[in-house]
Amino acid sequence: DAGVIQSPRHEVTEMGQEVTLRCKPISGHDYLFWYRQTMMRGLELLIYFNNNVPIDDSGMPEDRFSAKMPNASFSTLKIQPSEPRDSAVYFCASSNRWEKLFFGSGTQLSVL
């Protein structure tokens, strides 16, 4: 298995632009998580899905952030409009058990 696949690896954009991050979970996993990592705040949960349904989105910073999971093999995290404070590494993780999360390599987002 190729593991959790995220794209793009790096994204540089200007403030106000729309950003879309993509994730392909490991086949057969029924949980998908989006985390954000910064030096100041560490790893923070943004949202997670179970069987494609959003379960907990309490970590989504504000209405500028949205996430979808149209099917079991694909999820997106969208930021519109983007702001410099959104600059971070965004990780996607998947699991079919309640403890062992498999993380992707992350998307390094820089908003200028």
Place this chain on the structure above:
Amino acid sequence: EDQVTQSPEALRLQEGESSSLNCSYTVSGLRGLFWYRQDPGKGPEFLFTLYSAGEEKEKERLKATLTKKESFLHITAPKPEDSATYLCAVQDTGRRALTFGSGTRLQVQP
């Protein structure tokens, strides 16, 4: 609210010099405590899960232990390839997602 505090923030060891990393936590009910390793430019990689006080898990030069308030990751005779950031996370019985600490950056010098 679940809280996880890791110390020290950074640790530099000589090859072969054993040490311990600390993870203190506060949860309403602990379902599990997890240790992950993160290399630069990569996502965290699972190491251990501990479920109850007194439990221990080992993997190569690493041993994780758990009490009711904290966990330790003991590194015995470390090698340069053990250099990484080690993350601790807890899962509350009332919540599926993990709450992570800020990590300990370990550097092992040859």
